[in-house]
Amino acid sequence: MSNPEFKRNLWLSFSKHRLIGMPALLALTFLAVALADHENQVADSLYIASISLFIFVVWLWGARNANATIVDELRDKTWDQQRMSALDPWTMTWGKLFGSTSFNWYGGLMCLIVIASSGFSAGKPDVIAILLTLCAAGVLVHAALIALNLHTSQFDSRIIQRGGMGWLVIIFVFMFMYIPTLAFKDLKSVSWWGMEIDNALFWLDSALLFAACATFAAWRVVSNALQVRTRPWAWPAFACILALYFAGFLPATGRMQPLSMIGLFVSVTLTYVALFTEPSTLLRWRKLRLLQARNDRRGWLEHLPLWPTTLALSFLFAFLFVLTSLNMHTEYSRADLIQPPQAITIALMLLRDACILLFFAFAPDSKRAVGATMLYLVVLNLLLPFLAGVAGLDWLRYFFLPVDEAYNPWSGILVMAIHSAIAIALVNWRLRNAGES
């Protein structure tokens, strides 16, 4: 199938010089590795060198190119032309995903051949699984960067001017390289949802799952950029997938309780991520109000930001956690990560924080809404409780941060409900001043 976006990227990525240069350089590197071996373990040395080179060429260098595919379009003002094209979102997505990194995959393919041949010669285990995991992780990094850059560009163009979100790759590479290789090095298998899965196979499945999620995310964000409206179900669905994935590592007994607790933490995290990376402007609110007045449910859902979806999910998981905990035991243990009522307190805290952001975002001068929100959250959650604690005013400290075992955990809900009510009142006041309610 002809994909103009892919073809354009090929034009830009390949030249005769580069076409010859990449294999020549890789071949010389492998030759140097082979010649440097004095312990008669050439296959072993080549295996490690080729994996390292693949990580460098595909993960890191490829990430740089995937990052640039969006950053350059926006910076060089060619993005409008792309948005005006008749390409469908999927064609645009895969054209960018594999086109911008085509030169890296060209080099990566040669590395894969050396990984396979040296791995089999040296008798390494799980060579195919490792090959596929490396490839899936590469797609994951590239797709995630495309999605992140496009998503954040609608919020703050300065991120693009500073070079996009490429720095996240460094964190990812360390996570993906060191968690499996160090934390689970000696494990033959991983226990997940009661199943014993071969270690290499598990990491392959994980990489494939998250590569699929990242590619789907890139497609969704490209769709929105091309004015193909979508409804906000994918973000809470991703929260559920993450919750199910992480809950699989927990002990098999009473799974609903830990699942709901992990679901709560994941939903809270994703809500904060969306809250601080999406444009939450008065204009958007105005648009939602208009669509609501028109009873345009589809339009309302299409314009709804992502964060309310995972905020609602947080409350759902919090109530589920309380319900499942009530059935399990009557006394709370100090060993519990959180006590059941605190789940609702956390969800209410999230609601309060969202309202604080809206309060600043709806201000006439809302340029620094995120910064102001973060500052006030630090003051509210850290500084004031600390000062109250130092002053010996425990009740005041509890009022600012209602997570103290000395108090009945159910009272924390009341305290945070008061916080939330004040925050909601502030947002209403702001809206009234803006003539919106």
Added chain:
Amino acid sequence: MIEISGLTFDYPGHRALNDVTLTVAGGSVTALVGPNGAGKTTLMRCIAGLETPLTGHITVGGTDVIEQPRDVHRIMGYLSDFFGLYQDLTVAQCLEYAAAAQGLPDDEMHDAIRLTAERLDLSDRLHQTSGSLSRGLRQRVAIGQAIIHHPKVLLLDEPASGLDPEARASLAALFRQLQADGMTLLVSSHILAELDEYSTHMLALRDGRILENRELKPAHSPDTHRRLHLDLAHPDARLPVWLGAYAQVTLKAVTETRAEFDFHGDLSAQAALLKAMIHEGFSVSSLAPHKENLQQSYLRSVAAHLESAQ
């Protein structure tokens, strides 16, 4: 071709378009004029489906832009004020990419590139990279990308900015040619004299509202009502009284040597007036339609708006 109703668009703290309702006739060249910040670019971006307005409806060729922007893009070309080109691609590759991205079939691609390059006088530049071209040539490549799929509607935001007079003249010729081919053009520019050369309609915006949207009449309109300008070779004190008494004349401004007046009659009646004046002994050196250029027309709209606002 373009129907807009109740279009309102807000930026934070600023309403860019305020309840805009207008129609752009098919096959016209509409000059979109107005001061900086009037909402011209926002209006174009809304029509192009690149921005979603707060309220209002836009249809292009009967297709709803807000509901089906992708369908509209197939019949539309858009040149942004701050357009960009892929610097490392050749002109031929830029045009091929634009054609393919607009869904032009492979078998039509070669002809489309050749014809577009000929039309924009780029045939001898096809193998040059766009980054090595001058501003004027880059502008032509960008226009080529916008028209290669033969759109029905072409939106051009400040297409002549930064161009030398020669390039502007060739651009004007191109726009006339595109109009003759049946394309509908909406062109915004600060240089009203340049728009004057090819515009058939004027759409004036100010503070997000429409000041005026009307057809610009050609100089030799066959209409029975037009403004004429008269010059005498020698001053004649009889002129104001004689002309004021003429049945088909409504004086607007008159001195002993010149007059500007509305004439209510066809071209034969105008010829009769001239004959009568010569018969009366007036030394008529010129009697011609008073052609109001775009600049004058726009300034008159602004003046009327300011007057009505007071």
